[in-house]
Amino acid sequence: MGRSARIGGPIAVAIIGAILYFAVSDMVExxxxxxxxxxxxxxxxxxxxxxxxxxRRRSAVTSERQVVRDPSAPGGTVRSEREVRRDEL
Structure with missing residues (x-):
């Protein structure tokens, strides 16, 4: 499940503050x-x-390494590496 920014609360607080700052001229003792x-x-x-x-949206890089033993290859092993990029929500 993805994350979503919850921006309604901060915007409401800022709007209430703007109303009090700019539009209210009454005085409270x-x-x-x-x-x-x-x-x-x-x-x-x-x-x-x-x-x-x-x-905010994050991305991650996953590295994967695979070692295969192959007697016909020089040294007897074959190595394969790759990076996989994926977005994390």
């Missing part, structure tokens, strides 16, 4: 809504970057 909005926008952006980094 003892609470600075613009500062809370700024903090939420930054937190949403950092969360989004972390989600994208953790869930």
């Amino acid at each position: 003892g609470v600075d809504l613009t500062m809370i909005g700024l903090i939420l926008m930054i937190a949403g952006a950092v969360w989004l970057v972390i989600e994208l980094i953790v869930n």
Whole structure:
């Protein structure tokens, strides 16, 4: 099963922060809504970057070696090596 980036939460937090920062002009006693909005926008952006980094597509290289004993070959052995590239989800 593949991984998918969960970006809905960080985008929602950033949007709520933007609304508080840019659109709300009401004052709540003892609470600075613009500062809370700024903090939420930054937190949403950092969360989004972390989600994208953790869930990025990765690739792996697998090496495979096969040794076959063949008395007619010089030294009596035949070696075969190959690399296989595959995407990990």
